[in-house]
Amino acid sequence: MKEPIIDASGTTLQQYLQHHARGKAVRRYLWYRLARPLLVACIWVAAAFYIYWCVASAGSTEFALREVIPDALTILWIGMALTVWTLARRFGTSVSNLKQPARVAPISTLDLAKDVVLSVGTGRRLVAFHDEDGLISHVAPLQQELA
Known part of the structure; x- marks a missing residue:
């Protein structure tokens, strides 16, 4: 799911921070709460002023x-x-x-999901152990498993 927030105009900053990085969350919050409503209001005011000007300047x-x-x-x-x-x-x-x-398309075989090696950060590796349902049961550093 690319965009987890359905109605972005009514969400709080905390909800944005749960789904996005801090900078992107603040930008989206300010866009939906401040800039976009201000832009829409300015467009309506400009359209009303333009219509008024057209009517006022029309002659016979x-x-x-x-x-x-x-x-x-x-x-x-x-x-x-x-x-x-x-x-x-x-x-x-x-x-x-x-x-x-x-x-990647999900693999239906749980045997392939046993002992998956994950790269986390720079130079840190973890081994994830899965239970019978395919859920992660526990995670251990790779160095402990090799020793």
């Missing part, structure tokens, strides 16, 4: 092409910005998925 005369071009360019710019943002987000997600190691 016919529209000329010179008057319509800024409005069309504004709409085009907003559409392009949202498209680029979406493509950049998808590209960033695909790059981060490439960096993650591939997951």
Whole structure:
């Protein structure tokens, strides 16, 4: 499961710290609690101001092409910005998925799961012993098992 938090906007900082590193947890918490709501509010205020400006500046005369071009360019710019943002987000997600190691399919045989050697940190190795159900019963340093 890549994202364990279903509704990220209502979670606490402690919940983020349980699933992510400290820096990533703080960034996500600040994004969902502060930056994203502020961005949405600013977009709504800008849209309301733009609509007000269009209505207030409209006269009783016919529209000329010179008057319509800024409005069309504004709409085009907003559409392009949202498209680029979406493509950049998808590209960033695909790059981060490439960096993650591939997951190995689970092996059904419990005999292969006995005495698995795990690398933990730099230069420290552990041996995990499994019970009959395939759960880890205890872990011991590798040096004790070799001696």
